[in-house]
Amino acid sequence: MVTTLKTIYTPITEDMVKDLEVGEMIMISGYIYTGRDAVLPKVVSLIKNNKLQQSGIELNGSVIFHTAVSPAGVGPTSSNKYEIESNIPTLSEAGVKLHLGKGSISKDTIASLNKYNSVYAVIPPVTALLSSKIKSQAVAAFPEEGMEALHLLEVDDFPAIIAVAHGKSIY
Amino acid sequence: MKQNGLICNKVKNTLIQAATCFRKDQKEAYNNAINKETNPRAKWVMENLLENAIAAELNKRPLCDDTGIPHLFLEIGKNKQVDGELLESIYKGVAEGLRELPGRPMAIKGDTVQRLDQSGGLDTDPGALMPAPIVIKPIVEEELRLHILMQGGGPEIRGKTYRVFHQHKLSVIIDEIVSWALQEAGKLGCTPCVPAIGIGRSHFEAASLMIEAMVHGDFSKQSELEREITLRVNESNVGPLGLGGQTTALATFLRVGPQRASGVRIVCLRLCCCMEPRVASVSL
Numbered sequence: 284m285v286t287t288l289k290t291i292y293t294p295i296t297e298d299m300v301k302d303l304e305v306g307e308m309i310m311i312s313g314y315i316y317t318g319r320d321a322v323l324p325k326v327v328s329l330i331k332n333n334k335l336q337q338s339g340i341e342l343n344g345s346v347i348f349h350t351a352v353s354p355a356g357v358g359p360t361s362s363n364k365y366e367i368e369s370n371i372p373t374l375s376e377a378g379v380k381l382h383l384g385k386g387s388i389s390k391d392t393i394a395s396l397n398k399y400n401s402v403y404a405v406i407p408p409v410t411a412l413l414s415s416k417i418k419s420q421a422v423a424a425f426p427e428e429g430m431e432a433l434h435l436l437e438v439d440d441f442p443a444i445i446a447v448a449h450g451k452s453i454y
Numbered sequence: 455m456k457q458n459g460l461i462c463n464k465v466k467n468t469l470i471q472a473a474t475c476f477r478k479d480q481k482e483a484y485n486n487a488i489n490k491e492t493n494p495r496a497k498w499v500m501e502n503l504l505e506n507a508i509a510a511e512l513n514k515r516p517l518c519d520d521t522g523i524p525h526l527f528l529e530i531g532k533n534k535q536v537d538g539e540l541l542e543s544i545y546k547g548v549a550e551g552l553r554e555l556p557g558r559p560m561a562i563k564g565d566t567v568q569r570l571d572q573s574g575g576l577d578t579d580p581g582a583l584m585p586a587p588i589v590i591k592p593i594v595e596e597e598l599r600l601h602i603l604m605q606g607g608g609p610e611i612r613g614k615t616y617r618v619f620h621q622h623k624l625s626v627i628i629d630e631i632v633s634w635a636l637q638e639a640g641k642l643g644c645t646p647c648v649p650a651i652g653i654g655r656s657h658f659e660a661a662s663l664m665i666e667a668m669v670h671g672d673f674s675k676q677s678e679l680e681r682e683i684t685l686r687v688n689e690s691n692v693g694p695l696g697l698g699g700q701t702t703a704l705a706t707f708l709r710v711g712p713q714r715a716s717g718v719r720i721v722c723l724r725l726c727c728c729m730e731p732r733v734a735s736v737s738l
Contacts, residue, residue: 354556358519361643385643405695407502408644410519411510
């Protein structure tokens with residue numbers, strides 16, 4: 284099968300999001316954040332307390348990949364875990380344009396993504412492949428969380444499928 | 455001492471193989487599924503999974519970032535012996551394998567309460583992760599054979615060990631297994647799955663038979679019952695990563711042990727994820 288895939292470079296603009304469709308297979312390149320159950324509530328707490336700017340975290344046009352960063356590599360965890368999914372609306376409002384994980388998400392979350400012109404994509408759990416596509420990695424915030432700290436990765440061609448966009452879901 | 459070092463090294467390499475390599479029949483199952491699949495997204499996901507397996511084997515990198523909890527299955531020939539020293543060498547090999555892999559550091563520190571609520575933090579040493587209790591079984595061959603499985607967390611969340619009242623009909627048991635599998639396949643996330651099933655007289659026996667099914671199951675040699683379960687799970691259209699398609703299950707691995715003279719069968723079902731079974735074997 285020969286398929287031409289759209290490459291999405293970060294930061295993602297409002298117009299780029301408008302062009303994405305449910306079911307579209309894409310490649311993601313550039314800088315992306317990683318965070319899951321432990322750290323996303325802490326990031327949201329910074330947003331709610333107006334401390335995001337001084338933390339150095341830049342969410343405008345960003346991607347957040349729901350994963351830990353361990354010596355074994357990276358791979359998606361279920362995005363419908365409460366501490367991940369419940370924070371998607373606030374993160375979207377703060378500028379996150381693409382949430383990257385796995386599993387179906389609720390109607391309320393789908394609606395909130397639409398409201399803030401953000402999308403949700405799923406990524407195959409291809410840890411060995413993804414390891415070869417990470418050009419750099421660093422802890423961006425909350426180092427006390429260890430492998431679950433907020434990390435900033437520079438990646439090249441991470442494969443993903445748009446699962447939720449513009450109020451529609453693939454599930 | 456020299457002999458123990460040799461065993462330790464064999465165990466280490468076997469653990470790394472289990473966590474980094476698809477088996478030959480597993481690769482063939484993926485190739486067959488990719489060729490048959492008509493949903494382009496499902497095909498693309500499985501191509502990525504196979505490409506990942508090739509990269510993992512080539513670079514000796516973990517197939518998945520959840521490197522799993524080591525489960526050990528030891529088969530012993532009639533004239534072979536197992537003593538405390540041998541078990542110590544096996545456990546040492548497991549720890550060394552986890553460090554070299556490297557495994558995800560997942561050992562929870564602390565006392566009973568801290569291990570339950572995870573307030574004691576994680577041990578940063580991948581080798582601190584204790585394997586599950588070892589299963590030992592006699593075999594006819596004059597061999598001491600160790601199988602190492604790496605069991606990920608997602609399939610454990612979707613697994614179930616429970617009783618089925620058979621009503622003297624096989625179809626009642628199979629219907630129940632398929633019903634459980636269909637309830638969980640969509641939630642697993644990492645499909646295509648492999649339902650691994652053990653049926654025995656107790657919860658322990660059913661679980662150990664399920665482990666045995668994962669050890670000896672073969673993607674290319676499916677029994678009639680295994681084929682039926684796979685076919686029925688695939689009718690769900692859950693597909694790879696839940697994105698739709700004909701490939702929800704790649705195969706089924708079923709092991710039926712001795713049964714109770716009563717109306718009950720204890721069934722252990724584990725929906726192995728798209729990276730599993732991660733298993734490798736070695737003669738010690």
